[in-house]
Amino acid sequence: MKYVPDATGDRHFAQDLTVDRGDVDGLLSELDEYAVEQALQIAEAADDAEITVLTVGPTDTRDALRKALSMGADQAVHVEDDALHGTDALGTSLVLAKALEQVGFDLVVCGMASTDGTMGVLPALLAEHLGVPQVTLLSEVSVADGVVTGRRDGDAATEQLQAQLPAVVSVTDQSGEARYPSFKGIMAAKKKPVTSLNLSDVGIAAHQVGLAGAWTKVESVAERPARTAGTIVTDEGEGGRQLAAFLAGQKFL
């Protein structure tokens, strides 16, 4: 899961052109809540499932882990290291894959994308690193007898997919509303174990990650110019027609 800057806050970039994570309140990426929810449902349907939530990021990132623990996850693993600042998606996927190998897993459940970077490639990257099947962008998912089955609403078709565990799945925002943490859940979360790992714990050298280790470089960042006043069409029964005329006037139609 990912801890992201609040989309309703004033998100911006720091001087080194990384996302400024210090100045804006963060939270668990909303799309990852769906992943937690589906993991909880899968675990509830199984006899002896245990849910570990995993994230990479600075100290504040723990807030996201606590949220997931308060929703019902059993334990958390936090990969934290100063050298990670500026790591790109490929580097992050490597760190997560190494951490997953260390922690052990039968099923990795991810959100469909983060709400800040919005790349949506991490689940595929994890599957590639881990050498396990990817069953991604599922709107429905279930696990039985060591097999994961789900419905992928793809670009041009809806597909019913199936793979043997271990596997990596990602779930969409159509998979079902995430539950709110109960008061009891919030209290219980305070006592749940959070393991902290650094880069050497997961077997990664500092030069493989961070801004210097990234295989992509942001050359420049420009803020969108302020909006200028537009044309207001007041609807007095003919608003639609006026609008159409405006569009035609601008040669959009």
Place this chain on the structure above:
Amino acid sequence: MTEVLVYVDHAGGAVRKPTLELLTLARRIGEPVAVHLGPGAETAAPVLAEHGAVKVLAADAGEFADYVIAPKVDALQAAYVAVSPAAVLVPSSAEGKEIAARLAVRIGSGLITDAVDLEPGAEGPIATQSVFAAAFTTRSRVTHGTPVITVKPNAAPVEPAPAAGILEPLAVTIAEASKGTKVLSRTPRESTGRPELTEAALVVAGGRGVGGTEHFGLGGADDRGDGARVRDQGVRANAICPGFIDTACLSAPVPNSRRSPACPSTRWPPWGRDG
């Protein structure tokens, strides 16, 4: 001349518009070599040639349909090895992004997703991205390996630029490990006969406030209204990036909190109406 791999998004050989836009961008960097996987290469090749493909590498295997993503990564990797391109361009569909991401890991190269423009640079192609609900524009490049870049629809105009477009078979070996995720069934999404929402140059989303199509004054407008399609398809499931969005009188316009995850590049123009 350097060659640029362009991954072809198509439906049984009918090339989708974003791929033709990719050919326009690829020509800025080098000679486009198209990679066509699945059936219909003979149909697609003349269209790809017409838009600048010097070569069309084609492979068809049952595995492309029977398993998701990974077999196509094997094939694109085979094309990469055969061509040694200066860059690999892939349409920013959900599948395209996943294929590109896995290819980048395999060939040890940097990855940029959701570019809205691409131009040549002294140290490799520069990709423009639109981030944080289009509040910022970034310009980035890949610094390691062969740039793998996925490009959003409407990033460039479709331009005819006739080239040879020689159809060549691409030898592909699908690894056992790539057959991990079986497709049990597939239901193609029903075509509405309208452009894909993600590919539309112009989205007009009228709500109940205008009281029906006849009040819109747009002859031949979708009788369901594109607003219905926006809601049907789940706004967040789609990255909509047309040049213009009009959401007049839509009772539930794409709200900010919902817009940002999937519509980072929605460019709300100054003359757009919101709500």
